Amino acid sequence: MSNLTKILIVLLTISAIFLCGIVVTYIANANNYKEKYTKLSSDRAALEQEKESLNNQLKEKIQQKDDLEKSLSNQVASLKTKADDLQTKITGVEREKAELLERVNSWASITKDFQATTDKQTQLLSTAQEDVKQLKAEQIKLSKELDQTSAAVVEKSALIDAAEAEKRRLIEEKSDLQNRLDKVAQAGGKVGVAGAPVTQGKGKAMPAQATTETINLKAQISEVDAKLATISIGSADGVKEGMRFHVTRGDEFICDVLIVNVDTDKAVGILELVQQSPKVGDNASTNL
């Protein structure tokens, strides 16, 4: 056997062992594709079933979505109708609110005027109460004077009774003397004549005749409020509280103004018997 043959034998053996090792290693580590295929097939079948069930669920969900969409569409339509109704109601309510605000404003002005009138009435009331107090004091004073006068009257009555008794006695004496005189005169052929009284009787007391004076003030309306009016003359022209001015426009009667406050050049009064609303420039006079 040659050396070349020996070398070839050794190389053949080594290469066979090496290649067989590689093959064994590869085969031992190779994947089991059948098992993988089976597993993937089962997974695919399971996924197919899951897909089908999910498709069914999707169809059910779509059906539910359609039903829900229909019901929601109906609800949206009804809610739109309600919204329109509510919008109409809101418009009506806003209109009513505006009207009520106007009423509130008018009532506020009326209340303000009423408050001013009440204040003036309160002032008038306080003035009247002071007048009442003064009148009560005067009444007490007059009562005292009346008592004194009554006592004097009683005393004078007693004197008058005594005087009348004296008068009756004197009349009786006069008639007695007249009878005696008649008897004496008849004896001499004469008749007694009653002589005229020496003292002249006083006449009856007559009440003094009442005299009136016409005021006849004329003015013009200078300011007009809701319940009050101001005239263009005051205390300098003779205007006093409690006077009543008649307001006219041409030949037309407008109202009366009862004076409640007097200044030197103007006076303020309450409107009464209002036929029309007075205006600035209307004539006001105490006599029509």
Next chain:
Amino acid sequence: MGPEAQIRSIKPEATSNLYTVILAVALGVVLATAAFVAVKCYFDYNTLFTIP
């Protein structure tokens, strides 16, 4: 008998048993590898040559 017939009738004889053993080992390794591959294929795919 001629010289050629004498040559043919001579039985070959290995010159060294060592290299014979080495060749036997190599053959055994190859056969074992083939058997392993066959067993592996049979147990994994239930066949040796066909594709399932």
